[in-house]
Amino acid sequence: MERNPVSSRRLRDASARLVLDHLWDADEVTGSALIEATGLSRATVHDVCDELIERGWVRELASLRTGGDPRKGRPARRYAFAAGVGVVVGVDAGQHRISATVTDLRGVTLARSTLPVAPHDGTSARRLALIEQAALAAVADAGAAPGSVLAVAVGVPAPVDRDGRTSFQDNAFWELMNPGIGDHLRDRHGWTAVIDNDANLAAVAEHWRGHGRGSLCHVTLLAGERFGAGVVDDGRLLRGAHGGVGEMRYLDLVEGVGSADGIAALVRQDALAQLGRLDGRTGSSLQELDPATVDAADVLAAARDEDPLAVSVVEHVAGLLTRVVATFASIYDPERVIVAGAVAASCEPLLALVRRDLDRYVDPPGVEVLASALGADVVTVGAVKRALDHVREHALQITPAAPH
Template identity: 50%
Template sequence: MGQKQSSGSSRQIREANLRAVLHRMWDSEPVTGSDLMASTGLTRATVHGVCEDLIRWGWIHEVENQRQHGDYRMGRPARRYAFRPLAGVVVGADCGQHKVRAAVADLRGHVLARRDHAFSGLGHSAEERLEVLGRTVGEALRAASVDSACVLTVTVGVPAPVDSDGRTVGTFNEFWERMNPDIAKRLTELHGWTVLADNDANLAALAEGWQGAGRGVRNYVTLLSDEAIGAGIVEEGHLLRGARGAAGELRFLDLVEGVGSASGIAPLCRDWAREAVHDRDAWPRTSLRELAEDDIDAEAVFAAANHGDPLATDVVERIGARFTRIISTVAGFLDTERFVLAGALSGSCTKILDIIERDLPRYAHPPLPTVLASRLGDEVVLLGAIRRALDHVREQALEIVLPPTGPDTVGLHTAGGGAAVGPAAGPQ
């Protein structure tokens, strides 16, 4: 019994050492053994032994020491190691209502290629959804000249609640279930990839924490608002998902006075402006009347408001008032530090932010949360999907069997399945 405990303890220690060294190197420039000793507290022998294992498994490689001109120091130069960002790749995909956007990224999140395709219409089938998604990912891989076997993880964002198994079930919501027809399982069966599905607002929140307005903030809410509003909630640095992945769904807004629905900025702008242009008594002069009705969309309304158009200004004022109530309501039960308005229209939200700043003190108790617009635009879900895929690879690194050659050594794509994930490639 004692021997088994000792063996298990030894394996745990070895695994901890491997993770410590790999995670230290993942985000750094080439390092020496002494650098790793200083940052991890491990002995020289342990550091070099761990590095030999990580080299053998393909996560890192040894780099040459290049002496500078005039450097005449004697002795053998210190060994230097570097992480291999192209030991494999991850794929992020934003599978929305209207189209799929996919990007291939290296293991530090640098995007290598993007592709997108539209669906045939809002009523497209689950089969079309899966086919277009798979085709878009495949085209992105070919554009990056990456072998399909080098894909370590694919993350797909969908406009629906997603549980821990990647499914949308038991919602009694036909739209949600059509948006996520068990994408993770079926895409894995079709292509052999490790696939994660997640809610698009949750992924937007991850993106804001990684590259956006949530960086360095422990508590914030990302309001993803294009066609509908969804919230990605970060509490003490952790994403809140709920028991069935439905945390952040805002259907309760149907019951909030002055709000009445979870409609997003795009349909509010579009519908209110199209309705108002027909009322010539209320709005005798508006530049929006010069447009065809189908051309009156959110971008047109914001542009007109920026030029002082009275009808467009009124629409933006109404949207600002609605979002003030939404933010004050959510802030009342979450007590968060910051709200981030995210989505394709986030760059046009300056006037909405001004209205929220002006009116929020009427509804919310101090200290008031700050409210910012995302700088990530319509790529916020895509970036969040990449971040989620990277996090998964880092967490599972010692269980992932890397392909024999990564895209840093093979620049040609061939047919093939995903990277194998099986018995621990790390400590045995």
């Protein structure tokens, strides 16, 4: 006779989740340590572990006494999370570049891949193909089978709602950036995909492994050609009704800002304008560069060498950035504002000025302004975290690999 397993399972799953969570976060754990950590009894712990081993999530280590641990007594059974039983893929599907990172289930990077987006890639089909290609390349490079991919997360430069859709009408660019990626990857490989906004994923990355760790609330400013922001409050990502939280059109209304252009764009524009005004007279090392290729990193580097024109550019842009950060600090009351993206590596001189002036505008003083340390791959890191979270949440409903 068939039984309704709802309640038996409920309790068993709760116990299994307790144990799995501890194993996921720790390296190797003995039975006794699990008893301590979970509050379950020894019998239950081992029973649950046996089940998790059976299901593939956990493996038992050879219980040989490890060298540096000369203790009395019977050697404990040692369990470890089977971090290699599957992989996740984090994709940054940017406008000009698509990159993917593959990690194991603990987030240890196994491989990366990057593809440029060529001018003729401006169709949904091409972008879908490139995303798929970047993911597959990284998976192959990691030595993993496509079937071992337990989740994929993709960051796109468009507002994304809770269901992974971009529901703003009449914006061809956004539509192109988020063209039903989830369905495509499911149809082609059976992968579960989570789609999210790139700045949101950057914020997730900072909260996970960057400067946002341990803060109640922080804002990550993805500041390349255009500003985009991700906000984490109480450990949760803000979304709004349609995923429009980081879209910064309100900057049009902020005095002295007037647009949502990002740091890279602002620096470049201001440098070119000032160079134009010099009009032949020498006054800056930047004049030696080709105006068509001058970029933010050049200007910021020159400012570090005290090139007067570059310093003036930095001061101007800093004044603007200060206002942007001030609105964030006042609106979201974060502990930190983190500037991430490609400019993060070079924008320290800018941030120094922002720090100097910020408290003039912000009431709870002491908002920290930091440059991201996660490099140009922030978005894929955040995507990896999203994918990991998804796997972890649904772990007990997933059968990862060939079970015993």
